[in-house]
Amino acid sequence: MMKNNNYLIGVFSDEDVLLKGVKYVREAGVKIHECYTPYPVHGLGHALGYKRSRLPIAAFIFGVLGTSLALLMQYYMMGIDWPMIIGGKNYTSLPTFFPVTFELTVLLSAFGMVITFLVVSDLRPYGKAKVFDLRATDDKHIMAIDLGKNKQTEFSQIKKILQDSGAVEVNEKSL
Amino acid sequence: MEITSSVRKPLVTGGKTIHDVTEDICRHVEGKPTVSWLLALATSLGVLVIGAYALVMTLWDGIGMWGLNKTVGWAWDITNFVWWVGIGHAGTLISAVLLLFRQKWRTSINRAAEAMTIFAVICAAMFPVIHMGRPWLGFYWALPLPNTFGSLWVNFNSPLLWDVFAISTYFSVSLVFWYIGLVPDFASIRDRAKGIVSKTVYGALSLGWTGSAKAWERYESVSLILAGLATPLVLSVHTIVSFDFATSVIPGWHTTIFPPYFVAGAIFSGFAMVLTLMLITRKVYKLEDYITINHIELMNIIIIVTGSIVGVAYLTELFMAWYSGVEYEQYAFLNRATGPYWWAYATMMTCNVISPQLFWFKKIRTNIVATFILSIVVNIGMWFERFVIIVTSLHRDYLPSSWAMFTPTLYDVGVYLFTFGLFFTCFFLFAKFFPVINMAEVKAILRSSSEKTTGKDPVETGNVLKPTPKEA
Numbered sequence: 001m002m003k004n005n006n007y008l009i010g011v012f013s014d015e016d017v018l019l020k021g022v023k024y025v026r027e028a029g030v031k032i033h034e035c036y037t038p039y040p041v042h043g044l045g046h047a048l049g050y051k052r053s054r055l056p057i058a059a060f061i062f063g064v065l066g067t068s069l070a071l072l073m074q075y076y077m078m079g080i081d082w083p084m085i086i087g088g089k090n091y092t093s094l095p096t097f098f099p100v101t102f103e104l105t106v107l108l109s110a111f112g113m114v115i116t117f118l119v120v121s122d123l124r125p126y127g128k129a130k131v132f133d134l135r136a137t138d139d140k141h142i143m144a145i146d147l148g149k150n151k152q153t154e155f156s157q158i159k160k161i162l163q164d165s166g167a168v169e170v171n172e173k174s175l
Numbered sequence: 176m177e178i179t180s181s182v183r184k185p186l187v188t189g190g191k192t193i194h195d196v197t198e199d200i201c202r203h204v205e206g207k208p209t210v211s212w213l214l215a216l217a218t219s220l221g222v223l224v225i226g227a228y229a230l231v232m233t234l235w236d237g238i239g240m241w242g243l244n245k246t247v248g249w250a251w252d253i254t255n256f257v258w259w260v261g262i263g264h265a266g267t268l269i270s271a272v273l274l275l276f277r278q279k280w281r282t283s284i285n286r287a288a289e290a291m292t293i294f295a296v297i298c299a300a301m302f303p304v305i306h307m308g309r310p311w312l313g314f315y316w317a318l319p320l321p322n323t324f325g326s327l328w329v330n331f332n333s334p335l336l337w338d339v340f341a342i343s344t345y346f347s348v349s350l351v352f353w354y355i356g357l358v359p360d361f362a363s364i365r366d367r368a369k370g371i372v373s374k375t376v377y378g379a380l381s382l383g384w385t386g387s388a389k390a391w392e393r394y395e396s397v398s399l400i401l402a403g404l405a406t407p408l409v410l411s412v413h414t415i416v417s418f419d420f421a422t423s424v425i426p427g428w429h430t431t432i433f434p435p436y437f438v439a440g441a442i443f444s445g446f447a448m449v450l451t452l453m454l455i456t457r458k459v460y461k462l463e464d465y466i467t468i469n470h471i472e473l474m475n476i477i478i479i480v481t482g483s484i485v486g487v488a489y490l491t492e493l494f495m496a497w498y499s500g501v502e503y504e505q506y507a508f509l510n511r512a513t514g515p516y517w518w519a520y521a522t523m524m525t526c527n528v529i530s531p532q533l534f535w536f537k538k539i540r541t542n543i544v545a546t547f548i549l550s551i552v553v554n555i556g557m558w559f560e561r562f563v564i565i566v567t568s569l570h571r572d573y574l575p576s577s578w579a580m581f582t583p584t585l586y587d588v589g590v591y592l593f594t595f596g597l598f599f600t601c602f603f604l605f606a607k608f609f610p611v612i613n614m615a616e617v618k619a620i621l622r623s624s625s626e627k628t629t630g631k632d633p634v635e636t637g638n639v640l641k642p643t644p645k646e647a
Contacts, residue, residue: 037386037388038359038363044388093332099415103337103340106411107348111347113397113401114351117355121389123390127382129365137363137385138193139193
């Protein structure tokens with residue numbers, strides 16, 4: 001019955017128990033596939049050993065791209081391609097370029113970051129959600145353990161560890 | 176029931192559990208439309224259709240249908256534009272600025288406030304577009320697109336072009352911010368859905384969200400950065416809108432105080448509109464446990480602060496007009512207060528400066544009926560503020576030979592009605608088919624901010640069925 005795509009699912013009803021449970025399961029030498037929670041549980045990523053998200057860096061890079069594009073566009077259009085001399089004023093005056101530059105910086109930064117977020121998180125319309133337990137988006141916290149990746153530990157032992165970690169229910173699921 | 180903090184009031188009352196939150200909010204999405212909702216939608220659609228007639232006639236015959244003349248070339252259209260944009264601002268303020276300031280009370284109201292922003296900005300953007308007369312050509316005129324006129328580009332020295340960039344960026348970033356917040360809640364609805372239609376639709380909308388720890392971590396990172404981007408953005412938008420006036424040489428417009436004063440006014444009117452909408456939604460959807468008197472009071476306090484800033488700005492304008500020693504400037508302000516549009520000025524002063532001061536009384540700011548009435552009064556006042564700035568400054572400027580009066584035609588009124596119809600139709604559809612309260616975020620604050628919180632170990636309070644893990 002132990003196939004590669006078999007999972008053990010621990011159902012938790014409290015975030016604090018989940019946090020302690022994650023630590024307990026990891027210390028017992030069991031690899032956790034992923035936890036699913038109905039709302040962001042602070043410290044869960046740290047407990048699972050995740051590195052900090054690098055999305056801020058993406059946002060910064062896209063922002064710099066927006067600034068440069070906006071300045072280049074305005075400089076080219078107003079200064080080179082079609083200089084508009086109004087009242088003898090300088091036609092490539094940086095101060096009047098600021099509003100548009102600011103807006104395009106924000107626009108590219110926001111869109112670039114959000115698109116990066118959707119791509120790295122594999123979120124897309126009609127994206128197939130890998131749902132282990134429907135209650136994960138309601139009020140239960142789910143800890144999924146991929147049995148295929150925990151071959152060195154006995155099935156019954158993993159089940160025991162999961163039960164001891166504070167899970168209200170332990171279910172099996174193949175996906 | 177025990178309240179943990181003696182300083183802070185609970186944000187969610189009624190001893191709700193996490194499951195109750197899902198039930199309370201999803202019920203309205205899953206249930207059949209009620210008669211009152213259908214009536215409300217029919218009314219707003221009716222207004223939309225009546226307004227659409229005025230809009231079509233304006234586009235067919237040109238904006239000569241409006242009451243504009245050579246002197247007053249901008250009147251209701253730009254008044255409505257600035258008013259709607261201002262209303263939009265509270266949504267971003269609630270969702271972005273209050274997120275940065277770690278104000279947890281935003282969670283119950285941010286979703287609806289952001290929806291209000293989106294719809295208000297759509298209504299706002301309609302006016303400059305219609306004012307172009309031939310909006311189908313507007314793309315060439317407003318956006319730097321290659322065109323058949325040769326190498327002729329838009330003018331980046333013009334505040335009106337800055338508006339194009341500001342409004343479109345504001346709209347799209349707000350839309351993305353709102354949608355990213357909706358994704359986890361759509362997933363909740365998808366996982367509860369029974370019908371094929373709702374499964375398919377919410378399945379598509381939820382983008383395959385599972386609520387994994389990794390996704391939540393990225394989600395929080397994205398929300399925080401979007402808030403950090405949206406905060407200066409929202410300030411820049413109304414600042415740039417105020418530049419439409421401030422960079423000109425018309426007495427009454429050419430004022431350095433405009434950017435901060437417009438931003439304060441926008442927050443002021445935006446919060447008033449949030450209150451108007453939320454008080455109705457709260458009543459109809461029985462959300463009294465989520466949008467509590469505490470929320471209403473906090474919003475009213477923001478109204479006192481921003482209303483007072485607006486009041487100070489009016490007085491500063493008067494002082495600067497006198498102190499500048501410029502006779503045109505002095506006349507412009509004397510004419511505002513005592514000229515033919517004195518009644519508009521008086522309405523503005525009464526509604527914006529005097530009426531919000533009533534919120535200093537705790538009895539008034541915690542009273543729902545009083546808050547509802549005053550929120551509408553504030554919105555009327557803010558509309559008149561824009562009208563006063565625009566029309567009274569334009570109708571008498573440097574040349575007495577060109578002085579004129581502005582009278583709106585039925586088409587001016589009709590197009591304004593159209594945007595009302597559009598706004599409320601969108602809002603009612605949102606309230607029926609989308610979760611009106613951000614479930615995920617309310618759930619996240621439930622432990623620390625609900626009435627049920629005791630601060631004790633969750634096992635003792637019965638929130639958990641099983642004991643905590645044995646120490647390894």
